[in-house]
Amino acid sequence: MARKKTVKKATSRAKSTAKTGKRSKNGNPTATKEKIVALAESVLSHIDAAGNPSLNVPIRSLSNVSFNKRKRIIELGDGKANRPFFDLSNARRFMQTLLMSSELLKLQDQEKTTSIRDMFYHCKHTIEGTREETFNDQDESDPIIEDLEVTLRTLREELRVFANPDGAMVGPMVVRDRGDEIDLSRMGSGGWAVPSIVEPETIQFVKSKAKYVLLIEKAAVWARFNEDRFWESQKCMIIHGRGQPPRGVRRLCFRMVQELGLPLYVLVDNDPWGYYIYSVIKQGSINLAFESARMAVPTARFIGMSSYDAVEFDISPSVTIRMNDKDIARAKEIMAYPWFQDRRWQREIKHMLKLGVKLELEALSNKEFSFIADTYVPAKLKKGKWLD
Amino acid sequence: MARKKTVKKATSRAKSTAKTGKRSKNGNPTATKEKIVALAESVLSHIDAAGNPSLNVPIRSLSNVSFNKRKRIIELGDGKANRPFFDLSNARRFMQTLLMSSELLKLQDQEKTTSIRDMFYHCKHTIEGTREETFNDQDESDPIIEDLEVTLRTLREELRVFANPDGAMVGPMVVRDRGDEIDLSRMGSGGWAVPSIVEPETIQFVKSKAKYVLLIEKAAVWARFNEDRFWESQKCMIIHGRGQPPRGVRRLCFRMVQELGLPLYVLVDNDPWGYYIYSVIKQGSINLAFESARMAVPTARFIGMSSYDAVEFDISPSVTIRMNDKDIARAKEIMAYPWFQDRRWQREIKHMLKLGVKLELEALSNKEFSFIADTYVPAKLKKGKWLD
Numbered sequence: 001m002a003r004k005k006t007v008k009k010a011t012s013r014a015k016s017t018a019k020t021g022k023r024s025k026n027g028n029p030t031a032t033k034e035k036i037v038a039l040a041e042s043v044l045s046h047i048d049a050a051g052n053p054s055l056n057v058p059i060r061s062l063s064n065v066s067f068n069k070r071k072r073i074i075e076l077g078d079g080k081a082n083r084p085f086f087d088l089s090n091a092r093r094f095m096q097t098l099l100m101s102s103e104l105l106k107l108q109d110q111e112k113t114t115s116i117r118d119m120f121y122h123c124k125h126t127i128e129g130t131r132e133e134t135f136n137d138q139d140e141s142d143p144i145i146e147d148l149e150v151t152l153r154t155l156r157e158e159l160r161v162f163a164n165p166d167g168a169m170v171g172p173m174v175v176r177d178r179g180d181e182i183d184l185s186r187m188g189s190g191g192w193a194v195p196s197i198v199e200p201e202t203i204q205f206v207k208s209k210a211k212y213v214l215l216i217e218k219a220a221v222w223a224r225f226n227e228d229r230f231w232e233s234q235k236c237m238i239i240h241g242r243g244q245p246p247r248g249v250r251r252l253c254f255r256m257v258q259e260l261g262l263p264l265y266v267l268v269d270n271d272p273w274g275y276y277i278y279s280v281i282k283q284g285s286i287n288l289a290f291e292s293a294r295m296a297v298p299t300a301r302f303i304g305m306s307s308y309d310a311v312e313f314d315i316s317p318s319v320t321i322r323m324n325d326k327d328i329a330r331a332k333e334i335m336a337y338p339w340f341q342d343r344r345w346q347r348e349i350k351h352m353l354k355l356g357v358k359l360e361l362e363a364l365s366n367k368e369f370s371f372i373a374d375t376y377v378p379a380k381l382k383k384g385k386w387l388d
Numbered sequence: 389m390a391r392k393k394t395v396k397k398a399t400s401r402a403k404s405t406a407k408t409g410k411r412s413k414n415g416n417p418t419a420t421k422e423k424i425v426a427l428a429e430s431v432l433s434h435i436d437a438a439g440n441p442s443l444n445v446p447i448r449s450l451s452n453v454s455f456n457k458r459k460r461i462i463e464l465g466d467g468k469a470n471r472p473f474f475d476l477s478n479a480r481r482f483m484q485t486l487l488m489s490s491e492l493l494k495l496q497d498q499e500k501t502t503s504i505r506d507m508f509y510h511c512k513h514t515i516e517g518t519r520e521e522t523f524n525d526q527d528e529s530d531p532i533i534e535d536l537e538v539t540l541r542t543l544r545e546e547l548r549v550f551a552n553p554d555g556a557m558v559g560p561m562v563v564r565d566r567g568d569e570i571d572l573s574r575m576g577s578g579g580w581a582v583p584s585i586v587e588p589e590t591i592q593f594v595k596s597k598a599k600y601v602l603l604i605e606k607a608a609v610w611a612r613f614n615e616d617r618f619w620e621s622q623k624c625m626i627i628h629g630r631g632q633p634p635r636g637v638r639r640l641c642f643r644m645v646q647e648l649g650l651p652l653y654v655l656v657d658n659d660p661w662g663y664y665i666y667s668v669i670k671q672g673s674i675n676l677a678f679e680s681a682r683m684a685v686p687t688a689r690f691i692g693m694s695s696y697d698a699v700e701f702d703i704s705p706s707v708t709i710r711m712n713d714k715d716i717a718r719a720k721e722i723m724a725y726p727w728f729q730d731r732r733w734q735r736e737i738k739h740m741l742k743l744g745v746k747l748e749l750e751a752l753s754n755k756e757f758s759f760i761a762d763t764y765v766p767a768k769l770k771k772g773k774w775l776d
Binding site (some may be wrong): 115122175176177180189191195205338363369 | 495496498500501502503504505507508509510512513514521550551552553554556563564565566567568569570574575576577578579580581582583584585590591606607609611612615630642669704707748750751753754757758
């Protein structure tokens with residue numbers, strides 16, 4: 001009964017807030033709030049009808065994920081799981097989902113954003129009259145947030161929560177970030193730190209002279225391109241995401257491609273992990289298939305490094321790295337993914353396996369410090385030597 | 389003999405470059421270049437005298453490190469190791485040191501900066517007529533760079549090399565970064581990404597209305613303070629370094645304290661790792677003792693979180709985390725460090741051990757999303773409740 005009361009409390013709170021719903025200071029639409037409220041109301045109507053309240057949550061496991069060949073993105077299917085409250089195996093997650101919804105609504109009301117870790121702590125408490133915790137650890141709360149993302153058909157960022165921010169960008173563009181106009185061509189050596197949440201309500205593109213976007217895997221390599229003012233001579237944006245780019249960087253690239261019509265080039269190490277980083281940017285990932293449509297960039301181009309580059313650019317064998325068993329296994333795994341079936345990709349990966357070596361972006365420094373920015377990338381672009 | 393030739397070549401290059409030495413475009417003084425050249429010349433003079441050329445490298449191990457109670461920093465002693473060329477156990481490192489010096493000189497000449505990983509790749513090659521590599525992996529090249537830092541009494545940043553950049557800063561201040569004036573009070577939600585190299589030649593403080601600097605352990609918590617515009621109401625700089633802050637963040641804090649006379653407050657999780665992060669900022673670290681004088685901030689104040697805060701601020705026991713064996717061992721280790729001998733620190737750490745729990749910054753969200761920025765830090769500052 002105590003639990004039922006919690007549900008009622010959360011849902012009635014949700015309803016009363018929805019009534020005063022208005023466009024927020026930051027211009028965030030009320031759409032997300034309304035979705036949360038609608039979810040709560042559907043639960044309430046079940047309760048009022050003395051039924052067994054339940055939630056229909058899209059299934060996020062591999063069984064419900066597929067590669068859409070036409071759209072060229074990884075998509076979630078229509079499979080849903082019913083999560084009834086009066087069910088021993090579901091009651092806890094049901095309670096957690098409702099509690100999380102209610103607290104996410106507060107974020108909407110307060111017009112704040114916060115981290116998924118914060119949400120865990122925010123929602124954690126001992127349930128009155130019991131010794132049970134609402135959440136034991138963050139491994140329990142993160143999936144609930146993801147459940148809500150898919151159930152509400154909303155992005156985590158629209159729910160106003162984020163993981164860790166990371167990445168930086170510079171180039172011939174002016175953006176508005178929470179009202180501040182920032183000239184990204186005057187950002188010195190540091191650059192503009194890419195925020196976690198880059199939705200149109202927060203970040204707007206004010207002016208752009210950029211002709212394309214170059215996404216660079218590593219922060220230190222990005223610093224090379226920035227110091228050489230590559231973005232100035234090439235009229236492009238340069239952005240990094242420190243390895244596998246965080247969602248803010250992916251979403252910003254998506255928006256630049258969609259809204260500004262810019263081509264996106266991806267520059268990664270020549271190893272299976274580099275291929276994978278590229279594929280997540282391009283097709284999305286299996287884990288987060290539900291957000292591909294608003295994160296993935298199917299037109300993204302793999303500018304390098306390719307397993308053919310060592311010979312093409314006369315790179316010393318001294319700076320290649322022999323693949324270990326894990327690398328080889330991963331390369332074979334990647335070669336089997338449906339989205340790597342294009343014959344040029346099969347050729348690329350087979351060639352890496354045949355050579356048996358990896359090549360890091362920094363290896364190009366073996367020639368000249370600026371070889372990568374002065375020679376390598378310009379040559380690739382000029383000759384149209386990329387994979388897509 | 390081949391090796392001797394390499395030495396001669398490197399050193400003569402160094403000498404000829406030194407002659408044309410001038411103040412660089414970025415205003416970087418030639419002091420660093422001259423130090424590299426002087427090192428090479430001392431080796432050359434040994435060779436010309438048909439002697440056994442050698443290098444005197446300060447010892448960086450624990451035996452040569454001590455805590456200076458008066459200055460309150462961890463310092464390197466005067467111990468030096470002689471590294472003669474004609475000595476089987478030293479010849480390889482001798483060659484590596486000279487090779488690295490020579491390549492670092494190129495960075496000076498080209499007025500470029502680059503990563504320590506880049507330097508590894510840049511210096512790696514098969515030695516002519518042998519199957520031996522100059523460097524096998526980065527674990528070999530990094531210590532050579534550190535050797536050169538101490539031998540030349542220069543910071544890595546002055547040698548123009550860096551590890552990975554990280555961290556962000558905003559607040560009421562205008563900085564100049566490579567000629568671009570950047571208003572850090574108009575940086576939106578992202579902030580200015582702190583570069584790796586923040587030496588006065590690259591970064592200058594143009595204007596400041598800041599009354600203090602708040603260094604926050606975590607990026608996501610920093611985002612909370614930024615969203616709440618804490619820096620505006622409190623007239624302070626807020627900066628984060630994503631856990632243990634990278635050198636750029638530490639050096640920038642050092643410079644703000646030294647040049648602008650600002651107090652520095654450090655806000656970390658209440659766990660042994662939080663204490664340690666604070667202590668590195670304050671006293672420096674054992675590993676990098678040679679740079680304490682130009683990186684450590686002995687006046688830094690530990691604003692929290694303290695093991696007394698849970699009770700003080702009425703934090704629910706539900707959001708504390710039980711210490712595991714590793715935590716307990718680490719806390720005891722830290723309690724034994726000479727720089728934690730102050731009785732207030734002993735009390736602080738003993739109290740954590742007695743409670744047997746840790747507390748994360750995000751745990752404060754259990755009360756209100758903005759409790760940490762609205763209530764916690766202002767209360768601490770107002771009451772002067774910090775440790776130093």
